[in-house]
Amino acid sequence: SSRFIKAVVSTQSTGLMENIQKLIGTKHPIVEFGAQTLLGSTGTFKIHGLIALLLAQIMNSGSQRTILLRDQSGILPKQRRLVEVCEMISTAFFLHDNIVSLNKVEVDERPNIQKGNKLSLLFGDYFLATACSQLATMENPGVVRSVSRAIAHNVEGRFWLETIEASSPPTLSDLAHYCSLRHGALLSSCCYSAALLSDLDTDTAASLQSFGDYIGQAIHLKSEIFATETSKIGAESLSSYPYIAALWYLHKHGKADVVEPGLAINREKVKKIINLGFGIDLTYEQCEIYCNKALDSLKQFKSNDELTKNLARVVMDIKSAKPVYTV
Numbered sequence: 001s002s003r004f005i006k007a008v009v010s011t012q013s014t015g016l017m018e019n020i021q022k023l024i025g026t027k028h029p030i031v032e033f034g035a036q037t038l039l040g041s042t043g044t045f046k047i048h049g050l051i052a053l054l055l056a057q058i059m060n061s062g063s064q065r066t067i068l069l070r071d072q073s074g075i076l077p078k079q080r081r082l083v084e085v086c087e088m089i090s091t092a093f094f095l096h097d098n099i100v101s102l103n104k105v106e107v108d109e110r111p112n113i114q115k116g117n118k119l120s121l122l123f124g125d126y127f128l129a130t131a132c133s134q135l136a137t138m139e140n141p142g143v144v145r146s147v148s149r150a151i152a153h154n155v156e157g158r159f160w161l162e163t164i165e166a167s168s169p170p171t172l173s174d175l176a177h178y179c180s181l182r183h184g185a186l187l188s189s190c191c192y193s194a195a196l197l198s199d200l201d202t203d204t205a206a207s208l209q210s211f212g213d214y215i216g217q218a219i220h221l222k223s224e225i226f227a228t229e230t231s232k233i234g235a236e237s238l239s240s241y242p243y244i245a246a247l248w249y250l251h252k253h254g255k256a257d258v259v260e261p262g263l264a265i266n267r268e269k270v271k272k273i274i275n276l277g278f279g280i281d282l283t284y285e286q287c288e289i290y291c292n293k294a295l296d297s298l299k300q301f302k303s304n305d306e307l308t309k310n311l312a313r314v315v316m317d318i319k320s321a322k323p324v325y326t327v
Helices: 002-008 013-023 029-037 048-061 077-097 107-136 141-161 172-197 202-229 241-252 267-276 278-300 305-320
Strands: none
Touching: 048 077, 048 172, 048 202, 048 305, 077 107, 077 141, 077 172, 107 141, 141 172, 172 202, 172 241, 172 278, 202 241, 202 278, 202 305, 241 278, 278 305
């Protein structure tokens, strides 16, 4: 998928890299994007596309209807294009998510940070527009409808974050719904749409849709656990599952002093609770639940046990290993 993204921006990459060079040292997120996507950094691995392609192999292995259409690896050309489209949408959301508030940087750094923000918006819009254009060429109303709905759910999840109040944190049920909207919807749609392209029955497609939702959320939760434990992101981030889970824990157990006068969150107290393991433990538990549900969704496939076992191993790695995955 990274090769596809490189190809999309090939005509713009020279200008992009010239601007990124000016941002080196400012810690703007677009610098990391440039390193990973255009310079071939292997520090992290976007696993969503791999999961969707492995699932496509499993779908097609037992189908006689697709045998003349699929390539040597057992994947339909339209399924590959679908995965590429979803990866572009994911990249667009990543860029839009990483707009840096100028209030949080030094005055002399603001011009470069502002330039990075403009690049993030520009290339995010470019990826999203290109993805939608590619999606339309697939000429499959069911696929277009599913992916479009995933984009809407993703945006809804982002706006939901703005409704969080320190005095009344969301329940874990609300948090799970948010996680599904923002981190499960796109992979869920990709798996469901791939099933439509393989002409699978409605029940099987719905089961694979659930698989994508569960595993997409599990990947995100494991990456947040890793980031929190290694202090790669601020533990006080309101978009962090461990942080919101810890905030919920404090309110549930009557720790009213988590909210200071004026409804400001006592972030140091929440950090302390996270360090004691409460937010992390809740996140680990939820990640394990999602992985187990994803494995249950794979039990229906008996057509190619070896392919299914390979995908199950990936799920088990997400469940148990230290994560090196990104959203």
